[in-house]
Amino acid sequence: MDFLRPAGWEEALAAKAEHPTAVPIAGGTDVMVEINFDHRRPEYLLDLTRVAELAEWEATDRTVRLGAGVPYTRIIEELRTELPGLALAAHTVGSPQIRNRGTVGGNLGAASPAGDAHPALLAAGAEVEVASVRGTRRIPVEEFFTGVKRHVLEPDELIRAVHIRRADGPQQFSKVGTRNAMVIAVCAFAVALHPRTRTVRTGIGSAAPTPVRAREAEEFLGAALDEGGFWDSGAPLDPSVVRRFVELCAGACRPIDDVRGTAAYRRHAVGVMARRTLGWTWEAYREGEGRTAQCA
Amino acid sequence: MAADRTASAPATLTQATGATRGTVGESTPRPDGTLKVTGEFAYSSDLWHEDMLWGFTLRSPYAHAAIRSVDTAEALALPGVYAVMTHDDLPAGTHYGLEIHDQPVLAKDRVRFHGEPVAIVAADHPETARRAAARIAVEYEELPLVVDEATATAPDAPLLHPGRRDHHASHVPHPNIVHRQPIRRGDVAAARARADVVVRRDYEVGMQDQAFLGPESGLAVPAEDGGVDLYIATQWLHVDRDQLAPVLGLPADKVRLTLSGVGGAFGAREDLSMQAHACLLALRTGRPVKIVYNRYESFFGHVHRHPAKLTYEHGATRDGTLLYVQCRIVLDGGAYASSSPAVVGNAASLSIGPYVVGNVDVEAIALYSNNPPCGAMRGFGAVQACFAYEAQMDAVAAELGLDPVEFRQRNAMSQGATMPTGQLVDSPAPVAELLRRVKALPMPPERDWEAAGGPVDVRALPGGLSNTTHGEAVVRGVGYAVGIKNVGFSEGFDDYSTARIRLEVIGGEPVALVHTAMAEVGQGGVTVHTQIARTELGVDRVTLHPADTRVGSAGSTSASRQTYMTGGAVKHACEAVRAEVLRRGRERFGASHPAWAEPERLRLEDGKVVTDGGEVIGDLAGILGDEAIDLEREFRHRPTEPFDLRTGQGFGHVQYSFCAHRAVVEVDTELGLVKVVELAAAQDVGKAINPLSVVGQIHGGSTQGLGLAVMEEIVVSRDGARVRNPSFTDYLIPTILDTPAMPVEVLELADDNAPYGLRGVGEAPTLSSTPAVVAAIRAATGRPLKRVPVRPEHLTGG
Amino acid sequence: MRVNMTVNGRPYEADDVWEGESLLYVLRERLGLPGSKNACEQGECGSCTVRLDGVPVCACLVAAGQAEGSEVVTVEGLADHARQRSGEAAGAVCPGEPEEGHPGTPGTTRHPEPTRPGQVAPLAPVQQAFIDAGAVQCGFCTPGLLVTADELLERNPDPSDADIREALSGNLCRCTGYEKILDAVRLAAARTGEAV
Structure with a gap:
């Protein structure tokens, strides 16, 4: 095994081009577990913690460009306003120690269906910026995952950043685990209201081979909100609308039975979380969060 | 830094030798506390030795398979590899076991459980050892599986141990049953005919893991005399030695064990794990060998709590009197016997709980199967039964329309009661009082998540930081339970402990040295020993000798027995030393004061000999001079007898221990997530030798019971009998956010048979915690919940 | 490498x-x-x-x-770390606790030499509190808990129970049931608060 320590981004890309089998390591919260448990013996470890630009984020009017190496703790502390859904999700990751090390870039790279950041990214709307010595491309997060622990990266590519839409309305994230802390998701759900575009987006974790959006549910709810004038009136949601949204969210799952939970429970729990998180976000919207901007 | 690392002993072996003040009844701080908070306390995994090699174990990927061939050539060829051993390389004995020697040191032609050791490697780096193990070619042929009672006793069932000749073989109904213990008393059929209410239900307890934090580890150092020194984390040094010597082909005195720092035990260190492997490799290579399991391997390296299927039938009259209990308890012992026979004895004899029932028909069995071997874990057979009988007590109370606590109290045993085994309960048994106490405690505030008045604090809600509810569907429930646990080794076992006390003058001050082989596993036995020595000998300074096999056996740190037994041995040995002090004093100063002639009137206090009138007539320094007193004594509890194999009658247990719990839970009834809000306990401890440690034991035991109630289970695949969750990612134990406030009420009603009147403390709280939490969840959800751990899908029907 | x-x-x-x-x-x-x-x-x-x-x-x-x-x-360095921190905090008031040459003081030697048992070095407040509150049983979780708890108190000298629970939620203990660990952190916070 060789340990590569690029000092900057260009050097990292060059190293990855030269050693396409190199396994990138940032917080180590996935890679080191695999090495410690002898599940993986990469030829090269590519340490990205020295690449300073990866640990930075910058916000523009509409988006936050989140460096792939920004640890969860900083997201919780620094980006609560811009990225409330992701900050909530970040707060459910592992333990404080893990949140101090783990990164969204690492979460994407591991591409676990249970990755906590994924549903929040899907709901907020995000693009993954990946790069190689050949150039840079941006991949919508919903197109990033191709299967269980698989993604679209080419062997010479590295994740540089995630461009996440700044919240223009309330966002929520919920995750079911069988413990009150330090737990991998049995399933997770994120919802984001986007008053500016009058859309609703969702993200579901750990209930399908990849993180998924409940697109039908989004479209149904979007249409119902539009047609009913809810965005303007801020009226309470019709229970039948909520019910249908919940059904469609649960229907978007393709869960399995495993040691963490049953498929039937996952589907059920996603429905419950969909109802609750929609309730919380809509309540917040009615109370003014995101509406002022909308009315102005 | 390696300068003082010599060849004879690991330089980093640091043990509790510090002196702290405090006598019996005081909350004396731990003598090893400073070492433990500074990181200097040497656990078995911390040991280091010059020229040390690392051992690694190759384990079976199958639960049941024939081994057709093993080829180690490629492993041996790897640079850095010093030895590879298989069954064929064993120098002497090939099997070991706590009671029945049925477990191979390394599998020969057959593996019987997933993870069974097949070969061992010694190399210069752990990674080299792992790579070498991966190069060992083993050809397996899978065999049909035995996974439950039906497959174990089917007409064509494969026999786990064909040709069994152990002492249970002749009385069991099938060779795949390790042991069977019935208990019969009264006339159940007649009682059933009189019952107004009958409740019959099936229950199930999942396989719990001890999940101590310090995985199995130790260091074996070959000695010049051809023997071996083993520095080890274990629960019982002498029983390890007695199993190791025949395997190593060495006389017992050439197998010397020294206790190293132990990172928790809870039963999981009763059986051998890496001990034999490290010693074999050390003797083979002539170099020190260290083996440290990682968490994954640890799940395969020790026995677990027996999973159980239980069927209970309770009958009662309308006024709330229990008439009879009929039950059948099937424990899955897995591939090897371990302590299954004793677990069966406990499960059977404690199967109806701390209640008076005249008519009893009980059968408990343990199976041999291809599931992971199961043996000792805190509570030892009593945990499984308690979950079932306490669920039954709630169910019968509900049928009768009685308050569940009142119903329990009406049937609770007290001193003078008779157990189903016919044994008289001859010391305090304050079962009703313990229940009264937990019930009388104030309730924790409702809706604590709104307490601050600000936004919802999700940390106080089910789901915690996962943000699943802001109060929606959260329902509170309250549940009660009480349990009974035996203390010490039962059923006629010659249970004793040994202590050596040396009293001498150092620097003008009398100093007592306490030397026992007691395994300090965290429980605080070392603290208690200093307190007892201080109390009995009236000295301030007490030091502790490292526990090793150079002194007589202390028995196991299990069965809630060490304060009773080794504490008793320390007391007993101190008494002998005191008698010798007084004899010498009488010899030298007898003429100076008439009280010397009446030693029963004298006590040792503050380094002085004091009369019952408070008069100082001598001092220890003067009496001892430069002649130390050094005495070793054995201590035995009163004898017990085996249970009759047909009726289960017999004076089987030494002492009983009782704990009651009240659990308050809040359940997200839609998602099936549980937050235990408070877990209150009341326990009779006879005498709290160290009140702080007593409460610590009750907290720890309660929390392990909570874990079994809502999250802890080793999941074994039905089709392959493979462990599916051997990691801390998927075997979950409670975090600080899962563990509630735990008020504790301690009663001290002396047992006159026991030293200081004390009662073993460690296990009882583990029993009633689980059923109390589950009862509270039932109260919140209305669901029957016949299985633990309760999973979210059990609460949502999903 | x-x-x-x-x-x-x-x-x-x-x-x-x-x-x-x-x-x-x-x-x-x-x-x-x-x-x-x-x-x-x-x-x-x-x-x-x-x-x-x-x-x-x-x-x-x-x-x-x-x-x-x-x-x-x-x-192993927690006591020194805490001492330096309190030195910094109180630096202007009471300069120069004589650290030089003290066993375990950084910089006195380039060769690591662990403190020998028996040498009594002052403990960090959180270490002493763990002993006093009975938060140590087998002790295997203790080093990690101490480092975590010490950092919590550095950030938040007066944490609520919920804060303590959240901060320590990544540290498993199998022996104590955490009650005495909570007591210990509260005790360390109280003592440190009094000392300031």
């Missing part, structure tokens, strides 16, 4: 480090600092918690090479 780092104020160098080794392995097996414990090797127990450039992390999940050039504080 070779790895250099500063641990508890002293420079260390480890040679022949296998690239797959963790910081935890290097500390324990190469630098003679076994205080940080290996209980799960997957970031699920917190027993190996150390400060890496000030931040509490699981040392088992830091590749050895990632620690190159970093500042590490382990349980």
Whole structure:
């Protein structure tokens, strides 16, 4: 095994081009577990913690460009306003120690269906910026995952950043685990209201081979909100609308039975979380969060 | 830094030798506390030795398979590899076991459980050892599986141990049953005919893991005399030695064990794990060998709590009197016997709980199967039964329309009661009082998540930081339970402990040295020993000798027995030393004061000999001079007898221990997530030798019971009998956010048979915690919940 | 490969480090600092918690090479760390606690020499509180808990119970049921508060 320590981004890309089998390591919260448990013996470890630009984020009017190496703790502390859904999700990751090390870039790279950041990214709307010595491309997060622990990266590519839409309305994230802390998701759900575009987006974790959006549910709810004038009136949601949204969210799952939970429970729990998180976000919207901007 | 690392002993072996003040009844701080908070306390995994090699174990990927061939050539060829051993390389004995020697040191032609050791490697780096193990070619042929009672006793069932000749073989109904213990008393059929209410239900307890934090580890150092020194984390040094010597082909005195720092035990260190492997490799290579399991391997390296299927039938009259209990308890012992026979004895004899029932028909069995071997874990057979009988007590109370606590109290045993085994309960048994106490405690505030008045604090809600509810569907429930646990080794076992006390003058001050082989596993036995020595000998300074096999056996740190037994041995040995002090004093100063002639009137206090009138007539320094007193004594509890194999009658247990719990839970009834809000306990401890440690034991035991109630289970695949969750990612134990406030009420009603009147403390709280939490969840959800751990899908029907 | 780092104020160098080794392995097996414990090797127990450039992390999940050039504080250095912190805080008022030459003081030697048992070095407040409150049983989780709790009190000298629970939620303990650990952190906070 060789340990590569690029000092900057260009050097990292060059190293990855030269050693396409190199396994990138940032917080180590996935890679080191695999090495410690002898599940993986990469030829090269590519340490990205020295690449300073990866640990930075910058916000523009509409988006936050989140460096792939920004640890969860900083997201919780620094980006609560811009990225409330992701900050909530970040707060459910592992333990404080893990949140101090783990990164969204690492979460994407591991591409676990249970990755906590994924549903929040899907709901907020995000693009993954990946790069190689050949150039840079941006991949919508919903197109990033191709299967269980698989993604679209080419062997010479590295994740540089995630461009996440700044919240223009309330966002929520919920995750079911069988413990009150330090737990991998049995399933997770994120919802984001986007008053500016009058859309609703969702993200579901750990209930399908990849993180998924409940697109039908989004479209149904979007249409119902539009047609009913809810965005303007801020009226309470019709229970039948909520019910249908919940059904469609649960229907978007393709869960399995495993040691963490049953498929039937996952589907059920996603429905419950969909109802609750929609309730919380809509309540917040009615109370003014995101509406002022909308009315102005 | 390696300068003082010599060849004879690991330089980093640091043990509790510090002196702290405090006598019996005081909350004396731990003598090893400073070492433990500074990181200097040497656990078995911390040991280091010059020229040390690392051992690694190759384990079976199958639960049941024939081994057709093993080829180690490629492993041996790897640079850095010093030895590879298989069954064929064993120098002497090939099997070991706590009671029945049925477990191979390394599998020969057959593996019987997933993870069974097949070969061992010694190399210069752990990674080299792992790579070498991966190069060992083993050809397996899978065999049909035995996974439950039906497959174990089917007409064509494969026999786990064909040709069994152990002492249970002749009385069991099938060779795949390790042991069977019935208990019969009264006339159940007649009682059933009189019952107004009958409740019959099936229950199930999942396989719990001890999940101590310090995985199995130790260091074996070959000695010049051809023997071996083993520095080890274990629960019982002498029983390890007695199993190791025949395997190593060495006389017992050439197998010397020294206790190293132990990172928790809870039963999981009763059986051998890496001990034999490290010693074999050390003797083979002539170099020190260290083996440290990682968490994954640890799940395969020790026995677990027996999973159980239980069927209970309770009958009662309308006024709330229990008439009879009929039950059948099937424990899955897995591939090897371990302590299954004793677990069966406990499960059977404690199967109806701390209640008076005249008519009893009980059968408990343990199976041999291809599931992971199961043996000792805190509570030892009593945990499984308690979950079932306490669920039954709630169910019968509900049928009768009685308050569940009142119903329990009406049937609770007290001193003078008779157990189903016919044994008289001859010391305090304050079962009703313990229940009264937990019930009388104030309730924790409702809706604590709104307490601050600000936004919802999700940390106080089910789901915690996962943000699943802001109060929606959260329902509170309250549940009660009480349990009974035996203390010490039962059923006629010659249970004793040994202590050596040396009293001498150092620097003008009398100093007592306490030397026992007691395994300090965290429980605080070392603290208690200093307190007892201080109390009995009236000295301030007490030091502790490292526990090793150079002194007589202390028995196991299990069965809630060490304060009773080794504490008793320390007391007993101190008494002998005191008698010798007084004899010498009488010899030298007898003429100076008439009280010397009446030693029963004298006590040792503050380094002085004091009369019952408070008069100082001598001092220890003067009496001892430069002649130390050094005495070793054995201590035995009163004898017990085996249970009759047909009726289960017999004076089987030494002492009983009782704990009651009240659990308050809040359940997200839609998602099936549980937050235990408070877990209150009341326990009779006879005498709290160290009140702080007593409460610590009750907290720890309660929390392990909570874990079994809502999250802890080793999941074994039905089709392959493979462990599916051997990691801390998927075997979950409670975090600080899962563990509630735990008020504790301690009663001290002396047992006159026991030293200081004390009662073993460690296990009882583990029993009633689980059923109390589950009862509270039932109260919140209305669901029957016949299985633990309760999973979210059990609460949502999903 | 070779790895250099500063641990508890002293420079260390480890040679022949296998690239797959963790910081935890290097500390324990190469630098003679076994205080940080290996209980799960997957970031699920917190027993190996150390400060890496000030931040509490699981040392088992830091590749050895990632620690190159970093500042590490382990349980072995916690007392010094706390002493320096309180020195800094009270620096203007009471200068110069005579640290030089004190066993365990960083900088007095380039060769690590663990404090021998029997030498009584003053403990960090949180260490003393763990002993006094009965928060130590088997002690295997203790080093990680101490590093985590000490950092919590550094950030938040007067934490609520919920804050303590959240901060310690990554540190498993199997013996105590956590009640006495909560007591210990409260006690350390109270004592530190009184001292200021």
